[in-house]
Amino acid sequence: xxxxxxxxxxxxxxxxxxxxxxxxxxxxxxxxxxxxxxxxxxxxxxxxxxxxxxxxxxxxxxxxxxxxxxxxxxxxxxxxxxxxxxxxxxxxxxxxxxxxxxxxxxxxxxxxxxxxxxxxxxxxxxxxxxxxxxxxxxxxxxxxxxxxxxxxxxxxxxxxxxxxxxxxxxxxxxxxxxxxxxxxxxxxxxxxxxxxxxxxxxxxxxxxxxxxxxxxxxxxxxxxxxxxxxxxxxxxxxxxxxxxxxxxxxxxxxxxxxxxxxxxxxxxxxxxxxxxxxxxxxxxxxxxxxxxxxxxxxxxxxxxxxxxxxxxxxxxxxxxxxxxxxxxxxxxxxxxxxxxxxxxxxxxxxxxxxxxxxxxxxxxxxxxxxxxxxxxxxxxxxxxxxxxxxxxxxxxxxxxxxxxxxxxxxxxxxxxxxxxxxxxxxxxxxxxxxxxxxxxxxxxxxxxxxxxxxxxxx
Numbered sequence: 001x002x003x004x005x006x007x008x009x010x011x012x013x014x015x016x017x018x019x020x021x022x023x024x025x026x027x028x029x030x031x032x033x034x035x036x037x038x039x040x041x042x043x044x045x046x047x048x049x050x051x052x053x054x055x056x057x058x059x060x061x062x063x064x065x066x067x068x069x070x071x072x073x074x075x076x077x078x079x080x081x082x083x084x085x086x087x088x089x090x091x092x093x094x095x096x097x098x099x100x101x102x103x104x105x106x107x108x109x110x111x112x113x114x115x116x117x118x119x120x121x122x123x124x125x126x127x128x129x130x131x132x133x134x135x136x137x138x139x140x141x142x143x144x145x146x147x148x149x150x151x152x153x154x155x156x157x158x159x160x161x162x163x164x165x166x167x168x169x170x171x172x173x174x175x176x177x178x179x180x181x182x183x184x185x186x187x188x189x190x191x192x193x194x195x196x197x198x199x200x201x202x203x204x205x206x207x208x209x210x211x212x213x214x215x216x217x218x219x220x221x222x223x224x225x226x227x228x229x230x231x232x233x234x235x236x237x238x239x240x241x242x243x244x245x246x247x248x249x250x251x252x253x254x255x256x257x258x259x260x261x262x263x264x265x266x267x268x269x270x271x272x273x274x275x276x277x278x279x280x281x282x283x284x285x286x287x288x289x290x291x292x293x294x295x296x297x298x299x300x301x302x303x304x305x306x307x308x309x310x311x312x313x314x315x316x317x318x319x320x321x322x323x324x325x326x327x328x329x330x331x332x333x334x335x336x337x338x339x340x341x342x343x344x345x346x347x348x349x350x351x352x353x354x355x356x357x358x359x360x361x362x363x364x365x366x367x368x369x370x371x372x373x374x375x376x377x378x379x380x381x382x383x384x385x386x387x388x389x390x391x392x393x394x395x396x397x398x399x400x401x402x403x404x405x406x407x408x409x410x411x412x413x414x415x416x417x418x419x420x421x422x423x424x425x426x427x428x429x430x431x432x433x434x435x436x437x438x439x440x441x442x443x444x445x446x447x448x449x450x451x452x453x454x455x456x457x458x
Contacts, residue, residue: 056457075156090114092136168201220384244320
């Protein structure tokens, strides 16, 4: 356990030198450098107390992926035209197990975003306590507006190359933004055909062919389980609290579902078109209607707002202008900036829990910390998805399916364990809320670092 009262303050010159080193090696990779800076700010003071990590340059080695695979994906549209996309797989660290991390299909995908996601994944996977390395991948392909057959052809073309780089003991991708059960099915079907083997090389599969119960719900539910632990540690409960949620995908909607189950009042959701605000709060019935809209018809939240009087739709806006007790950013990176954080603070927010990967900018995190707001970083709070991916790998390896109740209990235990690790790793001075950012980074780093030390210089 690290005591915040000892000499562990951030050395600004040391941090600047470290970041200058990374910037020379990763020029222009804004998202990666942002994630690296947060980790370094927490871990460099810790390594000052543990010179064995410094002597072996563990932090520098962790910032350098084992390998990055880049390849083109050519596929044919329904009208016979040919499209060309670019795809990547970042295999960042295999110190704790096979590389593990999702595949993202979105026009914004590039090497910087995938490296940042893989870096976050390395500490997130470490925190679960499971034997999971870290990776991330994806393509600059947009599945929106594409027919099922076009998506199938793209997935099959991508897997033709990707299959030679993955496997149950090497690298196990999962889904992410733009990659759901449909895409995982197409990818796994083509992998199985090429390898002539039915093996757990992908997670997030359908229940009919090796998937795990509650995998779809796991990240959102896990976020609420972590939030409850965080609130309880500060003598609060979720029942009766007002909650703002961004996003309208798996994470956001299942976080909303679990928050409602726990007695909270969910006021907002958002998608790429804008945000909805329901002053009366969502009900279970309303949420089911939104789930049908998003999951079955792939519709927009504007359609929902148009059907319900009293529900406000804010075009091209986010939900952070609403007065709430808890905010759950569950959409994408850097969606909640300093100005949004300051609006939440003025509105009385008590806790912010990241359901997405790095959805808060560095300025937003600083503002929340200065205001003594409870803040849970995504590497801790949204680890539920990869935790249940690890459980799916166990089920695939043993060929024994688990019940939904058993998987849910495992999820709850893992999220409780992650919370304990964050608190145990870093104590704040009396009168301050726990610094979960430092705690998560130190606890996650320590496990990876110890494995890397054990392997020698490789």
